Each structure stands twice: as structure tokens, then as C-alpha cells.
Amino acid sequence: MNIILIGPQASGKGTQAERLAARTGMKHFSTGEAFRAEVMSGSELGKRLKRCMDSGELVPDNVVNEVTRKAVEQNRERGLIFDGYPRTKEQAEFLDRITRVDAVVAIEVSDEVAVQRISSRYVCSKCGKGYNTVTLPPKQAGKCDEDGASLVQRDDDKPEAVRKRLADYHAKTAPLISFFEGKGARIIRIDGEQPIEEVFEDVTAALRV
Numbered sequence: 001m002n003i004i005l006i007g008p009q010a011s012g013k014g015t016q017a018e019r020l021a022a023r024t025g026m027k028h029f030s031t032g033e034a035f036r037a038e039v040m041s042g043s044e045l046g047k048r049l050k051r052c053m054d055s056g057e058l059v060p061d062n063v064v065n066e067v068t069r070k071a072v073e074q075n076r077e078r079g080l081i082f083d084g085y086p087r088t089k090e091q092a093e094f095l096d097r098i099t100r101v102d103a104v105v106a107i108e109v110s111d112e113v114a115v116q117r118i119s120s121r122y123v124c125s126k127c128g129k130g131y132n133t134v135t136l137p138p139k140q141a142g143k144c145d146e147d148g149a150s151l152v153q154r155d156d157d158k159p160e161a162v163r164k165r166l167a168d169y170h171a172k173t174a175p176l177i178s179f180f181e182g183k184g185a186r187i188i189r190i191d192g193e194q195p196i197e198e199v200f201e202d203v204t205a206a207l208r209v
Helices: 013-024 031-041 044-055 061-074 089-098 111-119 159-173 176-182 196-207
Strands: 003-006 027-030 080-083 103-108 121-124 130-132 186-191
Touching: 003 013, 003 176, 013 027, 013 080, 013 103, 013 196, 027 031, 027 061, 031 044, 031 061, 044 061, 061 089, 089 176, 103 176, 103 196, 111 121, 111 159, 176 186, 186 196
Parallel strands: 003 080, 003 103, 027 080, 103 186
Antiparallel strands: 121 130
């Protein structure tokens, strides 16, 4: 079985993918982790990836797809949980050509909740430790628990940047739910604004795993 977890930023799909992989024994496929593993392997594909990543450029679809093809071929018996892929119609069409997607789990949160979750993130300016002013606040406001250094917010986590990424998600990624439904995949919609454990219970109950 192959499953896609889809949802906007801060929907918690990465956390749910990890838990689902642990429950089922399926392979959790995250493009970020797959890219890092390929780079560390020293393969020709890894070298191409490293050049893109070092230059700060977006990894082109043909390279992303090649990494995906490799994962699919290596895990045909085990099955894959796709997290963060596909993001575009072109990637979805490629995935449809090389394997069957059995289910798409759409973890839904409102834009307001996504912005609140992400814009609450801060990191230590010295050691990089992460905090969340809502769910994991520091003992002293604005200061790291470890070294007392100031906490800062990454540019990508500022509300205006989050809204831009959400608009991109709605324009390019959300329509893939309908694409895979048209290919025969089962569509499962989950309320992602619940506590993590309740989201997981809903996901596993719907998938019967």
C-alpha cells in the first residue's frame, strides 16, 4: 500500500507520517531526509542534489522525481508513506506513472491556525535550540533555557512569509487531492486542529491499521 499525507504547513503531517510508519512498518518518505541521505551516499544523483542545495536553488522536478523513483523501486513490497511529495501536478503525474497511490490522507487546518502555529516558533541565536511560545515556551521570555542567549524568529516563520507559502500550497498542492481521487485513490479528510494523539487515532481508524 502507498499513502500520501497532504496538508498545509504546520498541519502536523510529518509527525503523523512518522507515527504511521512506526505503526505499520511502511517506509516514511520525506524529500528532505531522502535528499540528505542521497548526498551522503556520494552518488552522482547526490552530487547533483548537493549542487542545487549549496546554491540555494530549488531542486528541479526531474531530480526530485529521480530520488522518488529510487525510493519506490526499493520499497515496492514494504509500501511508502509520502510526506511532502508530490507538491505539484507534474510531480503527481510522475508518481502516478511509476506506482499506484491507494489513499490520500488530507490533514486539514485553517490558514489562521497554520499562521499561529508557525509564527510562534523561535530559535536560540546562539545554540539553535527551538521553542514555541504556545506549546514549548522558554522559562524566561525571549531567552534560551540553555545559555540565556536571545531568541530570534526565522524569516520563513514570520506571518507574512507563512501566508505566502500557504497561498502556494492552496494553488499548487491542494488540487492534487482531486487528481488522485480521479485516479482511484481513497480520500480521507482529517481535522488537523485536534491534539496530535486524536489526529493519529482518526488516521489509523480510517486506514484500519
